[in-house]
Amino acid sequence: MAHPSKVIIVGAGLVGSLWAVFMARRGYSVQVYERRPDMRAAGYRGGRSINLAMSERGWKAIEMAGIRENIEKTALPMPGRMMHAISGELTFQPYGKEAEAIYSVSRGGLNLELLDIADRFPNVEFFFEHRCVEVDLELPYITFEDMRSGETKTVDAPLIFGTDGAFSAVRYSLQKTDRFQYTQFYLEHGYKELSIPPAADGGYRMDPKALHIWPRGNFMMIALPNADFSFTCTLFLPFEGAVSFEHLKSDADVSAFFQRYFPDSLALMPTLTHDFRENPTSSLVTVKCRPWQWQNRILLLGDAAHAIVPFYGQGMNAGFEDCTILDGLHEQFNGDWSQMIPVFARSRAADGDAIAELAQRNFIEMRDLVADPKFLLRKKIAAHLHAQHPGFLPVYSMVTFSNTPYHIALEEEEAQNRLFSEILQLEGIEENWAENKQVMEIFGAWMAARRRVDGTRI
Amino acid sequence: MAHPSKVIIVGAGLVGSLWAVFMARRGYSVQVYERRPDMRAAGYRGGRSINLAMSERGWKAIEMAGIRENIEKTALPMPGRMMHAISGELTFQPYGKEAEAIYSVSRGGLNLELLDIADRFPNVEFFFEHRCVEVDLELPYITFEDMRSGETKTVDAPLIFGTDGAFSAVRYSLQKTDRFQYTQFYLEHGYKELSIPPAADGGYRMDPKALHIWPRGNFMMIALPNADFSFTCTLFLPFEGAVSFEHLKSDADVSAFFQRYFPDSLALMPTLTHDFRENPTSSLVTVKCRPWQWQNRILLLGDAAHAIVPFYGQGMNAGFEDCTILDGLHEQFNGDWSQMIPVFARSRAADGDAIAELAQRNFIEMRDLVADPKFLLRKKIAAHLHAQHPGFLPVYSMVTFSNTPYHIALEEEEAQNRLFSEILQLEGIEENWAENKQVMEIFGAWMAARRRVDGTRI
Numbered sequence: 001m002a003h004p005s006k007v008i009i010v011g012a013g014l015v016g017s018l019w020a021v022f023m024a025r026r027g028y029s030v031q032v033y034e035r036r037p038d039m040r041a042a043g044y045r046g047g048r049s050i051n052l053a054m055s056e057r058g059w060k061a062i063e064m065a066g067i068r069e070n071i072e073k074t075a076l077p078m079p080g081r082m083m084h085a086i087s088g089e090l091t092f093q094p095y096g097k098e099a100e101a102i103y104s105v106s107r108g109g110l111n112l113e114l115l116d117i118a119d120r121f122p123n124v125e126f127f128f129e130h131r132c133v134e135v136d137l138e139l140p141y142i143t144f145e146d147m148r149s150g151e152t153k154t155v156d157a158p159l160i161f162g163t164d165g166a167f168s169a170v171r172y173s174l175q176k177t178d179r180f181q182y183t184q185f186y187l188e189h190g191y192k193e194l195s196i197p198p199a200a201d202g203g204y205r206m207d208p209k210a211l212h213i214w215p216r217g218n219f220m221m222i223a224l225p226n227a228d229f230s231f232t233c234t235l236f237l238p239f240e241g242a243v244s245f246e247h248l249k250s251d252a253d254v255s256a257f258f259q260r261y262f263p264d265s266l267a268l269m270p271t272l273t274h275d276f277r278e279n280p281t282s283s284l285v286t287v288k289c290r291p292w293q294w295q296n297r298i299l300l301l302g303d304a305a306h307a308i309v310p311f312y313g314q315g316m317n318a319g320f321e322d323c324t325i326l327d328g329l330h331e332q333f334n335g336d337w338s339q340m341i342p343v344f345a346r347s348r349a350a351d352g353d354a355i356a357e358l359a360q361r362n363f364i365e366m367r368d369l370v371a372d373p374k375f376l377l378r379k380k381i382a383a384h385l386h387a388q389h390p391g392f393l394p395v396y397s398m399v400t401f402s403n404t405p406y407h408i409a410l411e412e413e414e415a416q417n418r419l420f421s422e423i424l425q426l427e428g429i430e431e432n433w434a435e436n437k438q439v440m441e442i443f444g445a446w447m448a449a450r451r452r453v454d455g456t457r458i
Numbered sequence: 459m460a461h462p463s464k465v466i467i468v469g470a471g472l473v474g475s476l477w478a479v480f481m482a483r484r485g486y487s488v489q490v491y492e493r494r495p496d497m498r499a500a501g502y503r504g505g506r507s508i509n510l511a512m513s514e515r516g517w518k519a520i521e522m523a524g525i526r527e528n529i530e531k532t533a534l535p536m537p538g539r540m541m542h543a544i545s546g547e548l549t550f551q552p553y554g555k556e557a558e559a560i561y562s563v564s565r566g567g568l569n570l571e572l573l574d575i576a577d578r579f580p581n582v583e584f585f586f587e588h589r590c591v592e593v594d595l596e597l598p599y600i601t602f603e604d605m606r607s608g609e610t611k612t613v614d615a616p617l618i619f620g621t622d623g624a625f626s627a628v629r630y631s632l633q634k635t636d637r638f639q640y641t642q643f644y645l646e647h648g649y650k651e652l653s654i655p656p657a658a659d660g661g662y663r664m665d666p667k668a669l670h671i672w673p674r675g676n677f678m679m680i681a682l683p684n685a686d687f688s689f690t691c692t693l694f695l696p697f698e699g700a701v702s703f704e705h706l707k708s709d710a711d712v713s714a715f716f717q718r719y720f721p722d723s724l725a726l727m728p729t730l731t732h733d734f735r736e737n738p739t740s741s742l743v744t745v746k747c748r749p750w751q752w753q754n755r756i757l758l759l760g761d762a763a764h765a766i767v768p769f770y771g772q773g774m775n776a777g778f779e780d781c782t783i784l785d786g787l788h789e790q791f792n793g794d795w796s797q798m799i800p801v802f803a804r805s806r807a808a809d810g811d812a813i814a815e816l817a818q819r820n821f822i823e824m825r826d827l828v829a830d831p832k833f834l835l836r837k838k839i840a841a842h843l844h845a846q847h848p849g850f851l852p853v854y855s856m857v858t859f860s861n862t863p864y865h866i867a868l869e870e871e872e873a874q875n876r877l878f879s880e881i882l883q884l885e886g887i888e889e890n891w892a893e894n895k896q897v898m899e900i901f902g903a904w905m906a907a908r909r910r911v912d913g914t915r916i
Contacts, residue, residue, distance in 0.1 A: 167634070175642070176625070179697075179741050183641040184633070239637075283637050 004158035004337070005029055008142055010132050011164030012036075014107070015302030015319035017114035019163055021065045022327045024121035026335070031155070032118070033130040033144055035164075040112060051224035051232045052110065053078070053211065053313030054103040055400040061320035064327070067113050074109060074227040077101035082210035083370050088264040092210060093370070093379060096397045097387070102211070102313055104224040110316075132164065135173040137294060159337060160298045163319075166285055168304035174294055181290040187309060187363075189219070190239045190281045196268045198229035205268045206231065213366055214262050219243065220367035221262055233269070236284075236367065245281050284309045286356050292345040296338045299345065301326070306352030311363040312399060318355050318406070322348065354410035358399060361413075373430075378420045381433050385443055392447065419446045462616035462795070463487055466600055468590050469622030470494075472565070473760030473777035475572035477621055479523045480785045482579035484793070489613070490576070491588040491602055493622075498570060509682035509690045510568065511536070511669065511771030512561040513858040519778035522785070525571050532567060532685040535559035540668035541828050546722040550668060551828070551837060554855045555845070560669070560771055562682040568774075590622065593631040595752060617795060618756045621777075624743055626762035632752055639748040645767060645821075647677070648697045648739045654726045656687035663726045664689065671824055672720050677701065678825035679720055691727070694742075694825065703739050742767045744814050750803040754796045757803065759784070764810030769821040770857060776813050776864070780806065812868035816857060819871075831888075836878045839891050843901055850905065877904045 007023050009016050012034035023030045036042075054062070054075060062068045079101040080094040095102060118124050130144040133152055142157040162170025175182050199205045206212060208225035219238065223231040238244040248254050251273040258266050266272070287307035292300045302319030326344050333339040369375040382394040395413045398404045422442050423429065433439060465481050467474050470492035481488045494500075512520070512533060520526045537559040538552040553560060576582050588602040591610055600615040620628025633640050657663045664670060666683035677696065681689040696702040706712050709731040716724050724730070745765035750758045760777030784802050791797040827833040840852040853871045856862045862870075880900050881887065891897060 179644040181642065181644060183643075184639070185641075186637045186639060 006031070006156070007159045007161065008033065008155065008157045009161045009163055010142070010170050011162070011168075011304070012115065012126060012128070013163065013165055013302075014111055014114065014316050015323065016161070016163035017111060017118050018061060018065055018320060019161055019301060019323050019326075020118040020124050021114065021121070022323050024118065024124045026327075026330060028123065030118075030121070030124045031127065032124065033127045033132065035131045035147070036128065038115075038126070038128040039108065040115060051226070051234075052105045052107050052316050053224065054105045054110075055313065055317055057314075057317040057321040057324075057403060059103075060403065061324045064324060065114070065117060067117050070113050071105060071110060075103035075105050076208055076225045076227065077103055078209065078211045078224070080210055081370065082207060082212045084212060084214045084262070084264055085371070086216075086261065086263065091376075093376065094383070096394075096401050097383075100397070100401050102400060104211075104226065106226065107316075132169040135160065135170055135298065137173065137177065137298075140297060158297065162298065162300040162304045163302050165303045166287055166307035168300065170298065171287075171289060171300055171304050174289075174298070174300075177294070181288075183286075183288045185286045185288075187284040187286075187360075188238050188240070189236050189363075190245055190283050192235045192237075192245070192276065192281050193279050194221075194233040194235060194269060194275045195271060196223060196231035196233055196265075197271065202229060204229050204231070213370060214265065215367050215369075215371045216261050217368050217371075219261075221265065222366070231268075233265075236363075239281070239283075248276070251277070286360065288353060288356060290349055292349060292352075293341045296341045299326075299341050305349075306356060308356045308359040309363060310359070311366055312355065312359040314355050314359060314399065314406075318352070321403070351406040354406040355399075358395075358406065358410055358413065374424060377430060377433065378424060381420070381423060381439070382416070384434065389443075389447070392443075415446075415450065419443065422446075464489070464614070465617045465619060466491065466613065466615045467619045467621055468600070468628050469620070469626075469762070470573065470584060470586070471621065471623055471760075472569055472572065472774050473781065474619070474621035475569060475576050476519060476523055476778060477619055477759060477781050477784075478576040478582050479572065479579070480781050481619075482576065482582045484785075484788060486581065488576075488579070488582045489585065490582065491585045491590065493589045493605070494586065496573075496584070496586040497566065498573060509684070509692075510563045510565050510774050511682070512563045512568075513771065513775050515772075515775040515779040515782075515861060517561075518861065519782045522782060523572070523575060525575050528571050529563060529568060533561035533563050534666055534683045534685065535561055536667065536669045536682070538668055539828065540665060540670045542670060542672045542720070542722055543829070544674075544719065544721065549834070551834065552841070554852075554859050555841075558855070558859050560858060562669075562684065564684065565774075590627040593618065593628055593756065595631065595635065595756075598755060616755065620756065620758040620762045621760050623761045624745055624765035626758065628756065629745075629747060629758055629762050632747075632756070632758075635752070639746075641744075641746045643744045643746075645742040645744075645818075646696050646698070647694050647821075648703055648741050649695075650693045650703070650734065650739050651737050652679075652691040652693060652727060652733045653729060654681060654689035654691060654723075655729065660687060662687050662689070671828060672723065673825050673827075673829045674719050675826050675829075677719075679723065680824070689726075691723075694821075697739070697741075706734070709735070744818065746811060746814060748807055750807060750810075751799045754799045757784075757799050763807075764814060766814045766817040767821060768817070769824055770813065770817040772813050772817060772857065772864075776810070779809075779861070809864040812864040813857075816853075816864065816868055816871065832882060835888060835891065836882060839878070839881060839897070840874070842892065847901075847905070850901075873904075873908065877901065880904075 006029045009032045083091040129147040134143045212223040214221040223233040329340040464487040467490040541549040587605040592601040670681040672679040681691040787798040
């Protein structure tokens, strides 16, 4: 395959804009097509985006794109979770070691920065309000509709990147090809964005150094701090059923619901009923597909390849990691896409599946387990073991504070589940976990077995 | 909802033609649109259709449509499986009791009969070479392209049935609606149709009173008799891997492969290499989706709702049962579609999932287990228990020779797996199964427990 000098990127969201920067740096002539208007002119429309939690994989990509400093200025560190009991009691649980944190970042702000940095390259061209109509699978063409004029234009496309999100038009073209594996799975829960505005004195109404969670079993609310001293809250609740969105029709329903389940939040949310009424209730989809590529000429990246639920805070981080990994392969294979694309699509797909699974499991953890004393005890013991044995990394840290492939993190979770189910059965473990010698014996045997397994891998 | 007098059926395959008959009988004005040319004029194109195995659910529908006699004339009873070992040794295993059989039926012939019977109703109109372009989800319209003229026409469609198969255009319209659950899953195996022509004396080259199977572990060949004294064979083999289609490129590859794995078939297949070269290698898809309906106005039936792999011989039977069940609901709800459609879609979906699962499992059974002595022993004991206790129905019989809902058959399979894993552990069971008292004790306790479970259900 010849090395094309031109690439088409479909979608100028977070991953598309970032990938435009990477491709521009590599000297390609880059055309980016986006269905929506330019958000720099049109203004960013919130109301249904969950705040982003930037972690290691995201920072790595941001740094490679050269905008780490700009983003850091407004990123707010959240070193742990703050759990809100119905009683109002607060429990703080650190995410990792001291100085480790995830960062609350504005999706709109980040996207604007990425568009700006990409646009500064003379070899990047943006086409907004262009809807992808058809991807030609036989010939290297792609057709867009200019949504302002209604005209369609067919563009030469030797290499196409589909970064057009969970409902990717590029992927829909691939879906009808023979043997294309595809699943779209919606949770029975929806979500609604709500808000905690700044306090009367202009400061935060809650501790901004935490991701706040109101775990309520089958549902939950979370809140992430913003740089303007507000919090963006998200309520996750089933669409139907006994306690669900379908029963929250009137302002009175909403107030009664919050009074019952989130009483401590009511005083913090003066615009609750208004926000609840005005903001849409959105669904939560997981998308899995194979293969991610077509004939070394079309490749899906980010949500288009692996849309996941937001409960591990990894959606954007995973999409950004796609870019850093693919850029690394570009280096390794000297820009030979006929080698890069199959290697990337094949090896990265297992990571996409793994983070999708981890994200779904973390919903159970966030909405339910974080209120379970056994679970908190496990977290404490894991942190203790991690502090004493740097070779042992809790799965959350592996996903969030390392670049370990997601599929290894998922395997590690299975292994750690076995470890802790043994440890948590020890008598008196609630009190004696720090000094119980059996803990170290079980842990030592488990680590030795892990090393043997790792050894056979080599 | 008003009771519409007009219905649109998209797809004139087996299920669409049958459903046209049912709807015509109920007095509706029926329009059937089909992408392909009229097979009565154009001739039926074989080469990639697996023969049909008609069983109880199919016969029931055929009888209600009034064409049982016509179909019976050419249907060939297959009362059991004939297993071909590599050595050439044959083992016959009955499918059910004496006089029970599945029937080899020509897909083309059956479709022709159904088109004919439907066309005899004055209130049925067929539109061939009409491709469904778009289903309007807001307004009751559907758009077709007349493939001969290239013109599109938009048709008033108060009630639409999507019977347009595994790659249903109607379903693609629904797929982009919020919270639509969808999976298309391809097996790693493909299939190729081959043929055993009549013998020189004009008769069959093998016993026509059986479905022939060459089980070879990870792959297999099957053969079903035709009324013209030929057999239609189907080779199921992985697309890629050590033993796979990708390694069967030349005639010599094909001959060597058959020599090695199906030596007894070589003499029966004089056109083998020609057929292998000329017939396509096709893929095997399972499709699951929810919901099957849209606003009590659009309903998916047959493969469009639940495409399954062919290994239980239930694809057509399941689609036909959709029709008999929905027709029954029409009676029950006096033609009130606003009640029928949601009841059908909700209750029948579990059956669609169950037969999809059973069909995938039966592939393992056909290609591998039927050559396993333990498995054959289980079948023998099951038949023995069934003969002595009519209340006990082997799962294969429940699926094939009864109208028990598929989801109950799947539950029954789980239960019977537990029963036989206990029985097959008994000492000397290979020899003493017929008189071993423990067999009857275990069976008695299992039946009693089942009755208790059934009791609590009521």
